[in-house]
Amino acid sequence: MVLQYNALESFTENDTTTEVRAPTADSSNQKQPSNLIPSIFRFDNDNSPIEATGLALNSIARGLVGMSSLFLGPALLILAQDAANEASGCNTTNNNDDGQNDCSDDDDEGRVYGMRPSSLLTNIGVFSGVFSAILLPLFGAIVDHTPHRKAIGQWAAILLSIIKGLKSSHLCAAYAYTAELSIDPKEQTIYNARFQTINYFSMLAFLIVVTLTSSLLHVGDMVKHEYRKHWHSSYAPSYLALLGSGSSPALRQVPDNSTLLTAGFRKLSHTSSEIIQHWAPLRYFLLSVMLSESATGALSTISTTYMIHVLNMTSSQIGYVFLCVFVAGIPGSKLVWTGILWVPPFLFTFLNEIGASMRIGLGSLNLFFAGGFVFLKMIGDYQDAVDFALSRGVGGDGDDTWSSKDSCDGSNGAKRLSLPELT
Numbered sequence: 001m002v003l004q005y006n007a008l009e010s011f012t013e014n015d016t017t018t019e020v021r022a023p024t025a026d027s028s029n030q031k032q033p034s035n036l037i038p039s040i041f042r043f044d045n046d047n048s049p050i051e052a053t054g055l056a057l058n059s060i061a062r063g064l065v066g067m068s069s070l071f072l073g074p075a076l077l078i079l080a081q082d083a084a085n086e087a088s089g090c091n092t093t094n095n096n097d098d099g100q101n102d103c104s105d106d107d108d109e110g111r112v113y114g115m116r117p118s119s120l121l122t123n124i125g126v127f128s129g130v131f132s133a134i135l136l137p138l139f140g141a142i143v144d145h146t147p148h149r150k151a152i153g154q155w156a157a158i159l160l161s162i163i164k165g166l167k168s169s170h171l172c173a174a175y176a177y178t179a180e181l182s183i184d185p186k187e188q189t190i191y192n193a194r195f196q197t198i199n200y201f202s203m204l205a206f207l208i209v210v211t212l213t214s215s216l217l218h219v220g221d222m223v224k225h226e227y228r229k230h231w232h233s234s235y236a237p238s239y240l241a242l243l244g245s246g247s248s249p250a251l252r253q254v255p256d257n258s259t260l261l262t263a264g265f266r267k268l269s270h271t272s273s274e275i276i277q278h279w280a281p282l283r284y285f286l287l288s289v290m291l292s293e294s295a296t297g298a299l300s301t302i303s304t305t306y307m308i309h310v311l312n313m314t315s316s317q318i319g320y321v322f323l324c325v326f327v328a329g330i331p332g333s334k335l336v337w338t339g340i341l342w343v344p345p346f347l348f349t350f351l352n353e354i355g356a357s358m359r360i361g362l363g364s365l366n367l368f369f370a371g372g373f374v375f376l377k378m379i380g381d382y383q384d385a386v387d388f389a390l391s392r393g394v395g396g397d398g399d400d401t402w403s404s405k406d407s408c409d410g411s412n413g414a415k416r417l418s419l420p421e422l423t
Contacts, residue, residue: 049181051180051181052181052191055178055181055191055195056194056195056198059195059196059198059199059202060199060202061202062199062202063198063199063200063201063202063203064202064203064206073121073300073301073304073305073308074304074308074314074318076120076121077117077118077120077121077304077305077308077309080112080117080120081110081117083112083117084110084111084112084116084117085110087110087111087112088110088111115349115353116353118305118308118309118358119349119353121301121302121304121305122298122301122302122305122346122348122349123349124301125298125301126346126349136264137264137265137267137268138261138264138265139264140264140267140268141254141260141261141262141263141264141267142260142264144263144264144267145253145254145260145263146260178191178192178195204323207319207322207323208323210319211316211320211323281379281384284375284376284378284379285375285376285379287371287372287375288371288372288373288374288375288376288379289372290372291368291369291371291372291375292368292369292371292372292373292376293372294368295365295366295368295369295372298348298365299365300322302348302361302362302365303321304318305348305358306359306361306362307321309358310358310359347361347364348361348362348364351364
């Protein structure tokens with residue numbers, strides 16, 4: 001039997017304490033077991049909830065969508081360079097899809113929409129990263145304070161096939177289901193690791209198929225982009241994997257001093273303040289993840305630009321490079337946070353626009369990796385941090401605690417806690 005959170009909370013930011021009920025085994029609101037669907041689509045075992053199967057299939061689609069940008073990037077860079085050359089009166093001869101032309105002045109590559117063509121991908125990364133960071137609290141509030149989590153995931157998945165910029169809302173709904181699969185930290189870690197491993201395998205499979213097909217057919221970058229567009233229809237249905245997931249009621253009411261538009265931002269601000277003041281291990285963990293994963297997320301965008309403009313590599317050669325990268329990344333795959341994903345591309349774009357060498361821009365990623373490592377070392381012992389979190393509930397005062405035993409066996413389901421609001 002799967003325990004389900006009965007999160008009946010009423011809270012304000014100042015005078016009223018947050019009241020949380022521990023998990024209870026309410027049979028009317030349990031996760032559906034995956035044995036209700038065909039065995040080929042079951043995740044792990046017959047006792048796993050159907051949400052786990054939906055999230056596993058969803059990881060496949062997310063991996064394919066993410067990997068497709070690897071082949072879209074070179075095509076966009078070629079088109080941007082063509083537009084810049086045309087605007088500057090340079091005679092382009094790159095209609096053979098190899099991206100080469102007779103404009104060899106590397107010091108003046110021209111401008112398109114006021115920027116260098118080589119800054120196109122990183123600028124896209126900057127704006128999409130900022131846009132996603134702004135949208136996440138809004139969609140988080142919708143998921144938390146309305147019963148429309150399932151609808152958000154479904155409609156965002158459909159719209160994602162048209163506009164990838166709404167990916168953040170889909171992830172917000174998907175991660176909300178992920179958090180409810182288990183209340184045991186070890187089981188939660190296993191679920192997350194498997195979902196992300198599936199995501200990596202789907203990216204790897206897509207990369208192999210596109211690279212081998214393009215090599216056998218001897219197609220260029222623009223033709224590969226056309227193949228990628230047509231292949232989208234083959235895996236887009238996987239994005240609707242949450243259709244079988246049960247509808248979830250609102251986790252809590254919108255606070256009296258907030259609206260649905262502002263609730264997510266207020267809670268995010270309050271959560272950040274509580275973490276900074278009271279949760280040193282979590283504070284350093286978040287700083288480490290934000291730095292290291294922002295660099296990892298921007299690596300494909302920045303390195304693709306570097307390989308195209310400096311190394312003159314084709315998209316097939318770039319595909320082989322990332323094939324090695326993703327094979328090596330599967331063992332250490334994990335869920336990431338993308339709140340500052342836009343920072344490394346922004347730094348690269350800034351250096352590129354002022355005329356600095358792309359080698360310096362690519363090397364700037366090492367600053368984020370190094371920062372992530374430093375903060376990771378400051379966390380301390382991982383198990384001590386987990387035990388501390390479980391023993392104090394969610395940052396409780398220590399007297400009225402929700403112990404790890406209480407939270408895992410549900411024996412103290414009626415216990416009410418006074419906790420700072422953490423999202």
